[in-house]
Amino acid sequence: MQENMAFTIPAWVPEGAQRYLAHTETGQSIRDIARSVGCHASTILRQIRRIEMRRDDPLVDAALQALAEDHFTDQQGRAGSLNEPLGIQANDAASKDDEFNREALRILRRLCETGAVLAVAEEMDKAVVVRDTGDSGTARTAVVDCTIAQALALNDWISCDNPGRISRYRISSAGRSALSQLIAEAENKARARNEFGMAEAQSPFQPHGEQRQDRSPHSARRIRYSAAESPLIALARRRDKDGKPFLDETLVGAGERLREDFELSQIGPQVAQNWDHFLSAGGRGSFANGTYAGQGSTDARARVERALSDLGPGLSDVALRCCCYLEGLELAEKRMGWSARSGKIVLRIALQRLKRHYEDQAEKTRLIG
Template sequence: MNKKVKDKPAKTVIPERERAASSDLPAEAARLLARLGEAGAYARPDPLVEDALVARRGGDGVSIGSGRFATASGRILAAADLAAWNAAGTQLTITAAGRARLRRQAMPGDMAFPAQHHDLTVVEGGSEPILRNASENPLSWMMRRRDRDGTPLIDAASFEAGERLRRDMTTAALLPRMGSAFGAPRVDGAGPRDPASAADHVIAARQRVRGALDAVGSDLSGLLIDLCGFLKGLERIEAERRWPARSAKVVARIALGRLAEHYGLEREATGPERGRLRLWRG
């Protein structure tokens, strides 16, 4: 008795030229990768055009088209592990390796490969911009961390208040430099941090830092310096101060709340729902 053998689905074969191109992406594949790197972006087979992908982006029920690409470009990204299809084969999304490649491409020169493994951001302050790894920022961690009820540990106002204090401390040159400043000016043999040699914007930043810490109070100012300035994590703060576990979270929320009040930052916008229409005539 002859048994029927079901045909297995044919395995997708990536042409050799496409596998070779995955190390150095073609222009269209690179553009598709950049589209997939946008928030909420994905690509799917185009129902209107054969052998084509349509890229979409957006969320919360709103989807916006962001271009049409050849299916071969999607295969190149998938072969290079820069993008992956879902189980149903209906959506192509970027992978962690793809995001790392985009971060590497966004940074020039020697900072390209460090940017691949770190979330580097540019902090304006002082005499020159400073690169900072945002993934090491405890304020960002507190924004991502959720309580049992689903709310973040700190709100947007507290996060912005802590970032503002950090920027002022950076501008005021109150944080230690990693390395030597060979080009720093010297006045009458004094060091580069001589108060008399500070620029006006540095002096103004120091005054803002002093005013913010005074408004928060001496009982909480030291915590803000460690948390926002030196980017110490909550567990390290608890260990250094010999506090009970998870107590730094509560104290940090109180300190950042006071700091936000000092800066005049509110959790939600207040005011009338509609502004009065004014007309100016020439």
């Protein structure tokens, strides 16, 4: 079985799903599959039954249907099937697996935040991650293709208790373990690039600008905090000397709005775009939307550019790092040369300025009368 499927089944497909598809789509008997993989037939039977029972989940069912159509339909004569040269198939499969890992890391990080769910509507090609902000309010924190959501569900990294017209998925314990593994792999790749003199090359998982400014082999570990939540959520739980939240909901909402536009600007053929000019005063004003034509939402890119330009040097740096790249305050302070525990004050000032910017933008677009 493995010889027939090694060049077509993506690496992210779990073992049980591969054997289920081999049984249902190619007609291989359970004993033949067990013999080819070297295990008992009862083990294969349990795996197949477990996958069959999970088909009530709409994302799991859609993922299995898509895999069956793409990799088991007319496999010998179809374009891109086993007749295709091995080198081309291997390169294409590796590229798709890297893309899946990047997206899985991004979405699982967001789902680890308190009150976050992945909302999937029927017959929609996009899903969104929304987070409860309190007082019956919600904030959209990420957008993802439904194909990625299907892969997450098939791997049991997300789960839904009550599927319906709009299904809400939460990260599972297996998803949290997978997130830790993805972060570790990202750190290992970043460290390998540094050791072999490739520090200037951006790691697939590393936020833009981190490798360029801090090449310490241990620096990549500092992003582990974001596996749980963003800096804004942590600061919102803190209290000042009067007992009030250090960041109120309006300030957190302003930061999340910047993050949402930043996420939307990433959608396109190229996942990561270059915002490095906002991290150095000398490059400000040199950004042009035409430079990235066809790569993501032009309107979202323009909104991010206007917001960061309005904040100015210093404030835009900390907003971009903490709200968009999800850097921790300690790491941001170190890289920007600030004194310890000063970052949260500057970040609050930046969010206050950002809130005022969005209020001014709303005022300008308000219709007369």
